[in-house]
Amino acid sequence: xxxxxxxxxxxxxxxxxxxxxxxxxxxxxxxxxxxxxxxxxxxxxxxxxxxxxxxxxxxxxxxxxxxxxxxxxxxxxxxxxxxxxxxxxxxxxxxxxxxxxxxxxxxxxxxxxxxxxxxxxxxxxxxxxxxxxxxxxxxxxxxxxxxxxxxxxxxxxxxxxxxxxxxxxxxxxxxxxxxxxxxxxxxxxxxxxxxxxxxxxxxxxxx
Amino acid sequence: xxxxxxxxxxxxxxxxxxxxxxxxxxxxxxxxxxxxxxxxxxxxxxxxxxxxxxxxxxxxxxxxxxxxxxxxxxxxxxxxxxxxxxxxxxxxxxxxxxxxxxxxxxxxxxxxxxxxxxxxxxxxxxxxxxxxxxxxxxxxxxxxxxxxxxxxxxxxxxxxxxxxxxxxxxxxxxxxxxxxxxxxxxxxxxxxxxxxxxxxxxxxxxxxxxxxxxxxxxxxxxxxxxxxxxxxxxxxxxxxxxxxxxxxxxxxxxxxxxxxxxxxxxxxxxxxxxxxxxxxxxxxxxxxxxxxxxxxxxxxxxxxxxxxxxxxxxxxxxxxxxxxxxxxxxxxxxxxxxxxxxxxxxxxxxxxxxxxxxxxxxxxxxxxxxxxxxxxxxxxxxxxxxxxxxxxxxxxxxxxxxxxxxxxxxxxxxxxxxxxxxxxxxxxxxxxxxxxxxxxxxxxxxxxxxxxxxxxxxxxxxxxxxxxxxxxxxxxxxxxxxxxxxxxxxxxxxxxxxxxxxxxxxxxxxxxxxxxxxxxxxxxxxxxxxxxxxxxxxxxxxxxxxxxxxxxxxxxxxxxxxxxxxxxxxxxxxxxxxxxxxxxxxxxxxxxxxxxxxxxxxxxxxxxxxxxxxxxxxxxxxxxxxxxxxxxxxxxxxxxxxxxxxxxxxxxxxxxxxx
Ligand code: HEM
Ligand SMILES: [Cu+2]
Numbered sequence: 001x002x003x004x005x006x007x008x009x010x011x012x013x014x015x016x017x018x019x020x021x022x023x024x025x026x027x028x029x030x031x032x033x034x035x036x037x038x039x040x041x042x043x044x045x046x047x048x049x050x051x052x053x054x055x056x057x058x059x060x061x062x063x064x065x066x067x068x069x070x071x072x073x074x075x076x077x078x079x080x081x082x083x084x085x086x087x088x089x090x091x092x093x094x095x096x097x098x099x100x101x102x103x104x105x106x107x108x109x110x111x112x113x114x115x116x117x118x119x120x121x122x123x124x125x126x127x128x129x130x131x132x133x134x135x136x137x138x139x140x141x142x143x144x145x146x147x148x149x150x151x152x153x154x155x156x157x158x159x160x161x162x163x164x165x166x167x168x169x170x171x172x173x174x175x176x177x178x179x180x181x182x183x184x185x186x187x188x189x190x191x192x193x194x195x196x197x198x199x200x201x202x203x204x205x206x207x
Numbered sequence: 208x209x210x211x212x213x214x215x216x217x218x219x220x221x222x223x224x225x226x227x228x229x230x231x232x233x234x235x236x237x238x239x240x241x242x243x244x245x246x247x248x249x250x251x252x253x254x255x256x257x258x259x260x261x262x263x264x265x266x267x268x269x270x271x272x273x274x275x276x277x278x279x280x281x282x283x284x285x286x287x288x289x290x291x292x293x294x295x296x297x298x299x300x301x302x303x304x305x306x307x308x309x310x311x312x313x314x315x316x317x318x319x320x321x322x323x324x325x326x327x328x329x330x331x332x333x334x335x336x337x338x339x340x341x342x343x344x345x346x347x348x349x350x351x352x353x354x355x356x357x358x359x360x361x362x363x364x365x366x367x368x369x370x371x372x373x374x375x376x377x378x379x380x381x382x383x384x385x386x387x388x389x390x391x392x393x394x395x396x397x398x399x400x401x402x403x404x405x406x407x408x409x410x411x412x413x414x415x416x417x418x419x420x421x422x423x424x425x426x427x428x429x430x431x432x433x434x435x436x437x438x439x440x441x442x443x444x445x446x447x448x449x450x451x452x453x454x455x456x457x458x459x460x461x462x463x464x465x466x467x468x469x470x471x472x473x474x475x476x477x478x479x480x481x482x483x484x485x486x487x488x489x490x491x492x493x494x495x496x497x498x499x500x501x502x503x504x505x506x507x508x509x510x511x512x513x514x515x516x517x518x519x520x521x522x523x524x525x526x527x528x529x530x531x532x533x534x535x536x537x538x539x540x541x542x543x544x545x546x547x548x549x550x551x552x553x554x555x556x557x558x559x560x561x562x563x564x565x566x567x568x569x570x571x572x573x574x575x576x577x578x579x580x581x582x583x584x585x586x587x588x589x590x591x592x593x594x595x596x597x598x599x600x601x602x603x604x605x606x607x608x609x610x611x612x613x614x615x616x617x618x619x620x621x622x623x624x625x626x627x628x629x630x631x632x633x634x635x636x637x638x639x640x641x642x643x644x645x646x647x648x649x650x651x652x653x654x655x656x657x658x659x660x661x662x663x664x665x666x667x668x669x670x671x672x673x674x675x676x677x678x679x680x681x682x683x684x685x686x687x688x689x690x691x692x693x694x695x696x697x698x699x700x701x702x703x704x705x706x707x708x709x710x711x712x713x714x715x716x717x718x719x720x721x722x723x724x725x726x727x728x729x730x731x732x733x734x735x736x737x738x739x740x741x742x743x744x745x746x747x748x749x750x751x752x753x754x755x756x757x758x759x760x761x762x763x764x765x766x767x768x769x770x771x772x773x774x775x776x777x778x779x780x781x782x783x784x785x786x787x788x789x790x791x792x793x794x795x796x797x798x799x800x801x802x803x804x805x806x807x808x809x810x811x812x813x814x815x816x817x818x819x820x821x822x823x824x825x826x827x828x829x830x831x832x833x834x835x836x837x838x839x840x841x842x843x844x845x846x847x848x849x850x851x852x853x854x855x856x857x858x859x860x861x862x863x864x865x866x
Pocket of ligand 2: 491
C-alpha cells in the first residue's frame, strides 16, 4: 500500500524532523493552539489570585505562610525536569531509544519530587488551619497552584504512557510526535511555574 | 416501605411539587420507552450505533448537532411559552415565583448554550470542510468527542427539571445569589457542571476548526480566497479559544465555593461577588459574537448566491469581522454599568461598545451593495437573510441606546433589554441558522426542503417574532423589569403583555410548520440530482448531494474567490463540463475509523458530573477516572485509519453521475 495514496491531511516532506512527518505537523500545531487556550486559563487564574491576594479576612497572609526553602527546591526540581525532558527529545532526534527512556524516567522522578513537596506544603497549610475556606486569598492560592499541580500529575501519567509506547514501538514518526507533544506540555507547565514562582511566591514573600 | 419510597421521591424527584412534575415524569418515561420500542421494532440499534453514535464523519456529526439543537429549541421554546403564559395577564398565579425563576433560567441557558451554539457548530461542521475542499476536519475523533460532550451536558442540564430541581439564579448565575449561602439545593450545581462539560467540548471545537481552516485548505485557496462563511468560522474559532477558558475558570471558581467551601464570591471571608460579574461577562460578551459571526457568515453566502453576484467588499467584510472579534473583548462592563464602577470606567466601556456598531454597519452596507443590481431570487433561505437586515438593525440600534451609560440607568434590566437581546439573538442568530439550514439542507440530505411550506413558516415566525418582542421595548420604558414573575393590574401593562403572549404562540406555530416542512420534504423529496441546486459559488456545490463519505474524489484546485463559480465560468473559454471527475486522478483515500470511545468517554463524563452535582464523590471520582482511562486508551490506539479503494470511489462517483 505504498503507491500514491492521498491522505486526509496535507502531505509532508521527509526533510522535516521525524515528529513532523505523517500527520505530525497538524497535530503539533493543534497542540500549540491548545496551549494558547491553556495560557488564557492560567491568566484568568493569575488575575483572580492577584485580585484576592490581600483579602485574607484576618487569616494568614502570604508573607506568613510561604517558606522560601520549600518553594526554591520545588522550582529547582521542576526546572531541572524541563531540562532533562529536553535531553530526552534530543536523544529522540538521535534515534536513541535507550537515551530517551533514561532521560524521560529522570524527568518523571523529578516531577514526582516536585509533586511530593507541593502536597506536603498544602497539607502543612491545612494542618495549621490555612485551608481553602479560610479566606478568599487562600481559595485563590489553592486553586491556582492546585490547578498547576493537577496538570503536573496528569503530565506524569501521560509521559509514562508515552514512554511505554516508545519502549514497545521504538522511535517512529508517531511515537516521536507523541513524545514531542508531551514534552511541549511539560515545558509549558514549567513556564507556568516560573510565573507562579515570581507572582505568587517571591512577590508574596515580600508583599 | 411505600412511605419511605414516597419520601425518596419527594427528595430526589420533587413529587411533592404536584402535577407538572408528574406529567413530565410520565412523558419522559413514555418518550424513552417509545424511542427504545421503535428502535427495537425496526431493528435499528446496530444501525444507530454503527452509522451515528460511533461516527467521526464531520457531516454526520453536523447533522446530529442540528437535530439536538432542534430538540433544545423545542425545550427552550416551551420554557419561553410558559414564561409568556404566566405573564399574559396581571396577577397571574399559574407559576409561583420560585418556578418562574427556574423557567427563565433554563430558558436562557438552554437557548444560548444548548441551542444557538450547537446549531452553529452543526452548520460549521457541515459546511467548512466542504467549502475549503477538505476530506474532514483536522481531528475527526476529537470532533466526535466535542459533540458527545455537548450532547451529554445538555442531557445533564435537562434532567435537573425532574431530578433535584432546575437552576434558578438566571442564565448569568450571579453571585452571591447563586452561591452556597443563598441558593441551597442542587439546581445551580447542574448549571455549573453541565456548562463546564459542554464548554470543554466547545474549546476542542474551536481548536479543531482553527487548525482545519489554517492547515487543510485545497491548493490555491489562500486566506483571502476563502468563502466568507469559512472566514467567519476562523474568526469565531479564535474568539472561542480566547473566551471559553475564562468560562471554564469562572464556573470552576463558583463550583469550588459551592462544593468545597471556597470563598471566592462570599462576602464574609474576603470574597468579591463582583468578581463573578466581571469574569462571567469577559466570557459572555465574546460569546454573543461567537453566536452572531457565523450567522453573518451564512448571510454573506446566501445573499451573494441568491443575488447571483460576488459578495461586495470582501476585504472590508474580513477586516470588520476581525475588528469585531478584537473589540468584543473590550466591552464586558456594559452589562453592569449600574454596579457603580465610576464615571470614567463606564465612559470607556460605553465608547468601546458603540465602536462595535461601526464594523457591523460596514457589513450591513456590504450586504445591501451585494444585492444592489443583483438578480435576487426569493428562496426561503434568502427570505430569512432579507428579514435579518431590518430586524437586526432594530436590535443593533437599541443596543447602541443601551450603551449610553447614563441612559442605561433607566433601561437596565428592564424589558427594553429583553427586547434588545431577543432582536439580536433571534433576528441575527436564529434567522441565520434557519437560513443556513435551508441553504445547506440539500447538501446534507440530497433533497430540497419544500419552499412553499418553508415560506409559510418564515412569514408566521417572522411576524410573530415582531409581535412578541416589539411591545417589550415599550413595556420596558413603562417600567416593567425583567425576571418579575407577575405584575399588578392598573399599570397599563396588561394589553401589551397579552399581545406578546399571542405572538409567542405564533412563533411556536412557525416552528411547528418548519418541522412539518422537514417531515413533508423527507416523505416527498424533491431530489437534488445536480449537487448544485442554487447555482452556488463555493466548493461545496461542486460535489454530489449528499456529499460522499470522502467529500472530494479529487481535491480541487482553487483559482480565486468563489472557486466553483470560476470553474463554471472560466474567463475567455468555453465552459468546461465542471461536474465530471477526472478518473485518472482518483487515488485510494485514507479515512479515519469510527470509534465508540468518544461516546463512552462522554457517558463517563455525564456520570461523573451527576456525581459531583449531588456531591456523591463515590460516583463522581470513579466517573472521572473512567474518563482519564478512556483518554489513555486512545493514546494506545495506532490502527485507526482505513482506505477507500479506487474501485469504490469510481463506483460511488459513477452512481452520482460524475464519471
Ligand atoms: C421562542 C421564542 C422566545 C420567547 C417567547 C422568549 C421569551 C422570553 C422572555 C419573556 C424572557 C424574559 C423573562 C424574564 O426576564 O422574566 C426571556 C429571557 C431570555 N431569553 Fe428568550 N424567548 C424566546 C427565544 C429566545 C431565544 C431564541 C434565545 C437565544 C438564542 C433567548 C434567550 C433568552 C435569554 C438569554 C434570556 C434571559 C434569561 C435570564 O433572565 O436569565 N430567548 N425570553
Ligand atoms: Cu455585551
